[in-house]
Amino acid sequence: MIRVVLPSHLKMHANVNGEVKLEIDGAVTQQSVLDALEKSYPVLRGAIRDHATQRRRPFLRFFACQRDLSHEAPDAPLPDAVASGSQPFLIVGALAGG
Amino acid sequence: MSGVRVLVGTRKGAFILTSDGTRKTWDVSGPHFAGWELYHLKGSPADPDRIYASQSSSWFGQQIQRSSDGGKTWEPVGNSFAYEGIPGTHQWYDGTPHPWEFKRVWHLEPSLTDPDTVYAGVEDAALFRTTDGGTSWQELPGLRGHGSGAHWTPGAGGMCLHTILLDPVDPKRIFIAISAAGAFRTDDGGETWQPINRGLKSEHIPDPTAEVGHCVHRLAMHASRPDVLFMQKHWDVMRSNDAGSSWHEVSGNLPTDFGFVIDVHAHEPETIYVVPIKSDSEHFPTDGMLRVWRSRTGGNEWEPLTKGLPQSNCYVNVLRDAMAVDSLESCGVYFGTTGGQVYASADAGDTWSAIVRDLPPVLSVEVQTLT
Secondary structure, X not given: OEEEEOOHHHHHXXXXXXXXXXXXXXXXXXXXXXXHHHHHOHHHOOOOEOOOOOOEOOOEEEEEOOEEOOOOOOOOEOOHHHHOOOOOEEEEEOXXXX | OOEEEEEEEEOOEEEEEEEEOOOOOOEEEEEEOOOOEEEEEEEXXXXXXXXXXXXXXXXXXXXXXXXXXXXXOOEEEOOOOOOOOOOOEEEOOOOOEEXXXXXXXXXXXXXXXOOOXXXXXEEOOXXXXXXXOOOOOEEOXXXXXXXXXXXXXXXXXXXXXXXXXXXXXXXXXXEEEEEOOEEEEXXXXXOOOEEOOOOOOOOOOOOOOOXXXXXXXXXXEOOOOOOOEEEEEOEOEEEEOOOOOOOEXXXXXXXXXXXXXXXXXXXXXXXXXXXXXXXXXXXXXXXXXXXXXXXXXXXXXXXXXXXXXXXXXXXXXXXXXXXEEOOOOOOOEEEEOOOOOEEXXXXXXOOOEEEEXXXXXXXXXEEEEEO
C-alpha cells in the first residue's frame, strides 16, 4: 500500500480527504505511483505532470523520507519506506509566492 | 421573474452574484475553486444553466470546469490542449524564435446554439473547440498556421488569444484577437483566417501599419449589426463598419485612449463604453478618478460617467475581459477592477454602485440575463 499526500488545492480538486492509498504491482517509482494516482483520479491528469511530456510541473516537488526526490529519474525506485507504506510520498507545491 | 447572474473570475477564485430584475440587492456565492486563478467564466446562450470556467494555476496547470445547474455544482472536464501537428515557433520578446507552449485558457466562448460546443482562446495564442461539452478539445490550426504565426509576439501579459466573437448571422464567421498579433477573421468556420488590421497604427512596432503585430486589447460587437466592430487597442479606440476589413479611430475626446475593455449597449448599437487607463506604464485611471466613458454616437463623442464611482485616489485597473452588459429593458453595465470591486449600473451607465467589493483582483466579468 503506497501512501500519497496531495497539496491542498489538488485534494480539493480531486475531492480527496487525507492521504490517498494506492496498490501498485511491480516497481514502485515516481512514474508508477503517478500512473496509479491518475488512474484512480483522472481529474489529476495534467495537474502534476504535463499532458504531453509527462514531466513534473515546474512548481511541484516530490518529497519522501526527508529527501527531495524531484530530480530523480521517473523510473528510479522510490525509498523502501515509501514502497512499504511506512512513509508517504509527498507532492508539494513549491514556495513560489502567490 | 427576470434576473441577472454575474460571473466573476478573480486571481483567487470565482464568485457568482445574483439579483432580480431590479438589480438593487445582490447575493454573492463563492469563492468557487478558492486559490485558483479564474481567467474566465461564461454561460451558454443556448442553455443558461450550462456554464464553463477556466481554472488555472502556475502550480497545477489548466483545468476546465462545467456546471449544468447555473453554477451551484461543478465538474472538471477535459484539460488537455494539444497543438495540432508540430507546434513550431513564434517570436519571443527579444526577437528570437520561441517554441509554442500551452500556458492557460484566457477566454471561453460557448456556441450561440449548442451548449456542448465551446471555443477556447489560449496562451500561447491558438483557438480550440470542443463539441462534447468540454470533454475533449481540438485546435483549429488554420489560425496559428496563418503564414504570419512565426512573427507573432507576446504582449506584456503573454501571447494570449483573449477575444472570440461569434457572428450571430453567419455561423461560419468568427472574429478573434490576439495580443500582440492583432485581429483575425474566418469566414469558413475556422478553416482559414485573414488578419483584419488595416487602419490600425501602432507606434511601438517597427512598421506602425503592419498587417500583424498590433496589440489589440479587446473587440466588441452588437448582435444586431455584426459587421460593425469596436476595438480597444493598446492605444486608440477603433471602429470598423466592414467586419474588420478596415478600421478608423474613434477615440475623439477621451482623456486617454489607452485601456482594456470596450462593450456595446444591449439595445443601442451606437452606444459604447470604455474605461480609459492613463498609459501603458501607469495602469490606472487618470487623476485618480474612475470614469466609464460612454459614446452614443458609435465613437468620437464621449461623455464621462462618474455618479457612484470613486472620483479621488482611485488607482485600480479594469482588465480586458472585465466588462459586460445585461439585456434587461434598462440595460445594465458591469465591470470589475483589480482592486476587487464589481461596479454595476442598472441605467445604462448613468449611476453606479459597487455590488461587491474587496474580492481578489478581478480578471473577468460576464453577465447572464435570466428570464
